[in-house]
Amino acid sequence: MRLLLLGGTREAREVSATLAGLRDLTVVVSLAEGARDPATRIGGFGGDDGFREYLSREGIGAVLDATHPFAERISMRSARICGEVGLRYAQLLRPAWQPDAGDRWHSARDEAAAGAMPSEGARVLIATGxxxxxxxxxxxxRRVLVRRNGPAPDAPPPFADGAWQVGVPPFGVDDEERLFRDLRIDWLVVRNAGGGSSRAKLDAARRLGIEVAMIRRPPRPDAPRLETVEAAIAWARRLVEDR
Structure with missing residues (x-):
């Protein structure tokens, strides 16, 4: 069986590494961008028709969607077309972050709502990519700083008073707290991506009493949902066993 793994997350890499040696299963990883290897395809599919044609041409037997929790368009399309052509589909979706005691989170439906939350004069750090x-x-x-991994572009971010804040992850809680103090941050803007690797900024914000504009996740497909790498691997193993 050929399994198409829609990747781009840490969980996708872990699933791919574990399933690489599974007998009777070939995993093809698809990334929007990144380094190419023999089992990885890079780029889009060319819309709905292109995705259908790819599934048929490549003999794909099932699709495991391990894209980012905010990759709404990709997930919705993939689930819908798999349903139309009769392929098994599941989404690996890490649990969303939940507030703890002391968190000062404000739920935002989208970026526009989050951008309207900080009051005039606030110093804002946007950490949404x-x-x-x-x-x-x-x-x-507002003074708006935008976190960016790697070199800053020549042009500033698209805000009236904006600048890039360049850093190289991973960021520890103490590092984040020190940065927020140095920058005198009043508001932190994030998307509810979940996961442990990027939770440090939220823990630091709690320590300092910083307000957090938390952008809610978009709608997800009405399809089987897996919350852990282990569950995704078990799902893939069952595909082979059920053939």
Whole structure:
């Protein structure tokens, strides 16, 4: 059986590594971008028709969606088309973060709502990645710092008073707390991606009493959902056993 693994997350890499030696299962990893190896394809599929044609041409027998929790368009399309063509589909979706005592979280439906939350004069750190920054709006009257991994672009981020905050992960809680103090951050803006590797910024915000604009996850497909790498591996093993 050929399994298409829609990747881009740490969980996807772990699943791929474990399933690589499973007998009677060939795993093809698909990434939007990144380094290529013989079992990895890079780039999109060319819309709905392109995805259908790829599944048929490559003899894909099932799809495991381990894309980012905010990759709404990819997940919705993949689940829908798998249903239409009769392929097994499941989504590996890590649990969302939940607030603890002392957290000062404010739920936002999207970037625009999150951008409107900080009051005028606030110093804001946006830690949502480089995409969709324009969706926040200009955020006039706020000092907006945007976290970026790697070199900063020549152009500033699209805010009335914006700048890049360059850093190299992983970031520990103490490191985050020190950074937030140095930058005098009043608001932290994040997407509820879940997972432990990037939770440190939320723990640091709790320590300092920083307000957090937490962007809610988009709708997910009505399809089997797996919350752990172990559950995803077991699902893939059952595919082989049930053939």
């Amino acid at each position: 480089r995409q969709r920054l324009e969706c926040f709006g200009p955020m006039e009257g």
